[in-house]
Amino acid sequence: MLCLxxxxxxxxxxxxxxxxxxxxLAVPHASIYGFLxxxxxxxxxxxxLLLGLIRxxxxxxxxxxxxxxxxxxxxxxxxxxxxxxxxxxxHLTAAENLALLQRIHRVPAARIAEVLExxxxxxxxxxxxxxxxxxxxxxxxxxxxxxxxxALLILDEPTNGLxxxxxxxxxxxxxxxxxxxxxxxxxxxxxxxxxxRLVSHVGIVHRxxxxxxxxxxxxxxxxxxxxxxxxxxxxDGHALRLLADAGVPARCGSAGLVLPAMPxxxxxxxxxRLVEQGVEVYAIGAQGGDLESIFMNLIGSRAA
Amino acid sequence: xxxxxxxxxxxxWLKRRRSLGAWLVAVGAFFTPAxxxxxxxxxxxxxxxxxxxxxxxxxxxxNAWESMAIFFVPMAAILATSLVVQIEVRxxxxxxxxxxxxxxxxxxxxxxxxxxxxxxxxxxxFVLGIYLSALLPALLVGGVAFPPAPPLRVFLADTALYYLxxxxxxxxxxxxxxxxxxxxxxxxxxxLAWIAALSALSWQYANLVPYAYTxxxxxxxxxxxxxxxVSSGMHALAAAWSVLFVAAGYVGFxxxxxxx
Ligand SMILES: Nc1ncnc2c1ncn2[C@@H]1O[C@H](COP(=O)(O)OP(=O)(O)O)[C@@H](O)[C@H]1O
Ligand SMILES: [Mg+2]
Numbered sequence: 205m206l207c208l209x210x211x212x213x214x215x216x217x218x219x220x221x222x223x224x225x226x227x228x229l230a231v232p233h234a235s236i237y238g239f240l241x242x243x244x245x246x247x248x249x250x251x252x253l254l255l256g257l258i259r260x261x262x263x264x265x266x267x268x269x270x271x272x273x274x275x276x277x278x279x280x281x282x283x284x285x286x287x288x289x290x291x292x293x294x295h296l297t298a299a300e301n302l303a304l305l306q307r308i309h310r311v312p313a314a315r316i317a318e319v320l321e322x323x324x325x326x327x328x329x330x331x332x333x334x335x336x337x338x339x340x341x342x343x344x345x346x347x348x349x350x351x352x353x354x355a356l357l358i359l360d361e362p363t364n365g366l367x368x369x370x371x372x373x374x375x376x377x378x379x380x381x382x383x384x385x386x387x388x389x390x391x392x393x394x395x396x397x398x399x400x401r402l403v404s405h406v407g408i409v410h411r412x413x414x415x416x417x418x419x420x421x422x423x424x425x426x427x428x429x430x431x432x433x434x435x436x437x438x439x440d441g442h443a444l445r446l447l448a449d450a451g452v453p454a455r456c457g458s459a460g461l462v463l464p465a466m467p468x469x470x471x472x473x474x475x476x477r478l479v480e481q482g483v484e485v486y487a488i489g490a491q492g493g494d495l496e497s498i499f500m501n502l503i504g505s506r507a508a
Numbered sequence: 509x510x511x512x513x514x515x516x517x518x519x520x521w522l523k524r525r526r527s528l529g530a531w532l533v534a535v536g537a538f539f540t541p542a543x544x545x546x547x548x549x550x551x552x553x554x555x556x557x558x559x560x561x562x563x564x565x566x567x568x569x570x571n572a573w574e575s576m577a578i579f580f581v582p583m584a585a586i587l588a589t590s591l592v593v594q595i596e597v598r599x600x601x602x603x604x605x606x607x608x609x610x611x612x613x614x615x616x617x618x619x620x621x622x623x624x625x626x627x628x629x630x631x632x633x634f635v636l637g638i639y640l641s642a643l644l645p646a647l648l649v650g651g652v653a654f655p656p657a658p659p660l661r662v663f664l665a666d667t668a669l670y671y672l673x674x675x676x677x678x679x680x681x682x683x684x685x686x687x688x689x690x691x692x693x694x695x696x697x698x699x700l701a702w703i704a705a706l707s708a709l710s711w712q713y714a715n716l717v718p719y720a721y722t723x724x725x726x727x728x729x730x731x732x733x734x735x736x737x738v739s740s741g742m743h744a745l746a747a748a749w750s751v752l753f754v755a756a757g758y759v760g761f762x763x764x765x766x767x768x
Binding site for chain 1: 515516518519522523525526527595598599600601602603604605606607608609610611765766767768
C-alpha cells in the first residue's frame with residue numbers, strides 16, 4: 205500500500221524554466237524513502253508541493269490515499285515536516301517553540317519533554333532557540349516535526365549542520381520511529397552514502413526528472429549489472445583481438461576497453477595473458493558496482 | 509467561535525511574547541503620558557491653576573490625544589502590524605505555519621486578531637497612562653488640587669472610536685506586510701501614506717483617505733484647526749475601508765503561489 209503517491213508532477217517557478225518534469229513518486233506505507241539528487245535537482249520543490257506550500261500547477265498528489273487538493277487539513281494532521289532550515293522562533297525557548305505546536309496538534313503537554321529527550325535537547329528546554337547551534341536547531345526542528353506522532357515524516361536534508369555523531373543519532377532515531385510507530389519517512393539528501401544505511405526505498409532525481417525509483421536492493425542489483433572491468437593498454441587494438449581470441453567480450457569505451465564484470469582472479473589471468481603476448485598494460489581494474497557510482501552514473505549518463 | 513480558532517489564536521499570541529512588537533506596545537503607550545508628566549513637573553508653577561479648571565479632564569484628554577491621534581496611533585498600527593508578520597518571515601516560519609493542519613482563513617484571522625488585540629492593549633495602556641499622568645503631578649507637587657473623577661464613559665466612547673479610526677491602517681498594513689517579505693516595504697509605504705493623509709487633511713474629500721481618520725477625529729471639533737475638516741460619516745467610512753482591506757488581504761494571502 206502506498207502512503208504517498210504523485211503522478212505527473214511538474215513545476216515551473218514564475219517565468220523560469222520547468223524545474224520538475226513528470227515526477228511520479230510512490231512511497232510505500234511504513235517505508236523509509238530516500239529522495240536523492242544533487243543540489244538544485246528539485247528535491248525541495250517537490251517536498252514543498254507535497255505539503256501544499258507552493259501551488260500545484262500540474263499532476264496529482266495523494267497522501268494516505270486521499271487527494272491533497274481536497275483533504276489538505278486532514279492529511280496535514282498526520283504529517284510532520286522539516287523543509288530546508290528549521291522554522292524556529294528565536295526569541296522563544298525550545299519548550300515554548302514546541303508548546304506553540306502542541307496547542308495546534310492538541311497533544312498532551314508531557315509530549316514536549318518526551319520529544320526533547322528523544323532528540324537529546326532535554327537539558328536545554330529553557331534556552332532560547334536563537335542561542336542554539338545549527339545542529340541543535342536541526343534537532344529541535346526534528347522534535348517539532350515528530351511532536352504529534354505523525355504517520356508520515358517529510359524531512360528535507362535533515363542532517364544539514366549535524367556532526368558525524370549527530371548524523372548517526374538522527375539515523376537511529378528515524379529507524380526507531382519507523383520500527384516502533386510504523387512512521388513512514390520521506391527523507392531527502394544529496395549524499396547516497398549518508399542515507400544508504402537508513403532507507404529501504406530510493407528515488408533518484410536529477411534536473412527535475414526521476415531517474416530511478418525502487419527498493420535499495422533493486423538499486424544494488426542495477427548497480428551490479430552496471431559494474432565492469434576497465435582496461436587501458438599501450439595498444440588497445442591488439443589487446444581487443446587477443447581478448448576476442450580468448451572469448452572475452454570486450455568493447456572500446458571512451459577511455460580504453462570495457463570488459464564485463466568478473467571475479468578478481470579472472471582479471472589477474474587476463475592481465476597475465478596480455479603481458480605474455482607483449483601488450484603493455486597501463487591499468488586494469490573493476491569499476492562501479494557500489495551505490496555511489498551507480499548514483500553518479502545515473503546522474504552523469506542522463507545529464508545531457 | 510470554534511475551538512480551532514481559539515487554539516490558533518493562543519498559539520499566535522504566544523509568539524509575540526518578548527518580541528519587539530510586544531515591547532513597542534508597552535513603551536509606545538506610556539510615551540506621551542510620560543512626556544506630559546515630565547513637562548508638568550518642570551512647569552509645576554502653573555499646575556494649581558490648571559488642576560482647578562472645571563474643564564481639567566477635557567483639556568487633559570485632548571492634550572494627551574493630540575500626539576497620539578496625529579502620530580503615535582498611525583505609527584503603532586504600521587509598526588505593530590509589520591513586526592507581528594515579520595516574526596514569521598525572520599524565523600523562516602511561514603512554511604511551518606502553512607504545513608499545520610489549519611485552514612488558510614484560520615491562519616490569516618488568528619494573526620490579524622493578535623494584531624488587533626495588541627493595539628487594543630496599546631489603547632488601554634494609553635488611557636491608563638493618561639489617568640496616571642493626571643494623578644502623578646498632583647501627588648508629587650504640593651498645593652495642587654486633586655482632579656475630580658474622570659468622565660470615564662466619554663473617555664471609553666472616544667477611545668473606541670479612535671480604535672475604529674485606525675483599523676483601515678491596520679488592515680492595509682496587514683495586506684502589505686503579507687505581500688512583501690522585506691519589512692521596509694510596508695513600513696515605507698505606510699509612512700508615505702501617513703504623510704499623504706496628513707497633507708490631505710484640509711482637502712474637501714479628506715474623509716475618504718484611509719490613513720486620515722484618527723487625525724480627522726482629533727481635529728473635527730478642534731477650535732485651533734486651520735480649516736474646518738471634513739469628517740462627515742468618517743467612522744462608517746473607516747469601517748468600510750477596513751472590511752475592504754481585510755478582504756483584499758485575505759484574497760492575496762490565500763492565493764499566494766509560494767507560501768514560505
Ligand atoms: N523560489 C524559487 N524561485 C525560482 N527558482 C527556484 C526557487 N526555488 C528553487 N528554484 C530553482 O529550482 C530548482 C530546484 O531547486 P530545489 O528544489 O531547491 O533543489 P534541491 O532541493 O534538490 O537542491 C533549482 O534550479 C533552483 O534554482
Ligand atoms: Mg533543497
